[in-house]
Amino acid sequence: MNKAVDTRSQIIERASELMMQRGFNGFSYRDISEPLGVKNAAIHYHFPSKTDLIHALIEENHEVLRRKTSAFMAYGGSAREQLEGLFCFTLEQCKNGRPVCVVGALAADYDELPEDIRRANERFTDDTGKWLTRVLEVGREQGEFDFRGDAAGKAIIIAASMQGGRQLYRVHGEKLLHRLFSQIRSELGIEQ
Amino acid sequence: MNKAVDTRSQIIERASELMMQRGFNGFSYRDISEPLGVKNAAIHYHFPSKTDLIHALIEENHEVLRRKTSAFMAYGGSAREQLEGLFCFTLEQCKNGRPVCVVGALAADYDELPEDIRRANERFTDDTGKWLTRVLEVGREQGEFDFRGDAAGKAIIIAASMQGGRQLYRVHGEKLLHRLFSQIRSELGIEQ
DNA sequence: GTCTATATCCGGATAGAC
């Protein structure tokens, strides 16, 4: 692993953090280069334009999600644990200064974004929705969850509320997220 | 109503639209002044700084919400109608190029915002939560809704999912919002 | 692969004329 690879991944890491903190228009190249101890030109070398950087960043986040969820999809496991993992992940991200998820961070600028970024974003949310639907289905089959109706519909309201919850976290803090998680558990028939 | 008042309110109107479209950092004074046929300086006359403008904009939106909801709070009415009004309002806003609500638009930049704007935002979301909780309570009392547990918790998940739904609207379009609305209705025991 | 230096543009904001 040479220096270039290292710088490249550090840029993506820092850019992800900034995106989730401040959105697409909320950070500059200096916010990345300064803490990394490199110059703006170094970023342009790895990613010619800002949209190239964003594209790489979405793919990277997608890849992380894939790794985290593939084990469950392939071999089965506790649905309850998967759900709590989602809650935990969301809470940790918020606490670590990443209160806006990638999709949310891009939402504000969506129609200015190039087509390929929109596609990448679409695939990302699609995969998340499918994973959550599967968790709900498996959880019901295994008797961990108790709910009626369409698992896909349930997945939509949960996924949407997690995104909205991140926004409300900013305004009302951690307590609100815990109340949201409690409500979701309660609606899945999980005694707490 | 003289010219100044008119310009002032037009600025707020246009700024609201831009905020909900692109977020705090996503628009400039030119985006406001050009379509209004005035110069940037005119905006600075009415609102010395950008945060002054944002503050006025939140208050204005809050006022609109207050007017829309006060009748229900004071005299009672159909809770179902109120809920459908919320759905309709959200969908119309999305379709009219306002896919991000004020809270969401500010979320990305929240910790850069001055204290008074944060307060205004807090009051806004508080009032929304209280209104929705009341709608759910009244709806259950009147037999329009059927759900168990805490109405405030239900309000949180619904409010959060509406905000998140707006973000997902960008990625997956109107169909997703309709599925979200259906799911909420179904979880409130409303036959469709 | 990373640097320095620079180009180009656009942002919010202010001063002062009308």
Place this chain on the structure above:
DNA sequence: GTCTATCCGGATATAGAC
């Protein structure tokens, strides 16, 4: 109350040296 003119800082991006 709105204009013109201007300031100043910061943004993305490029050219060419090392």
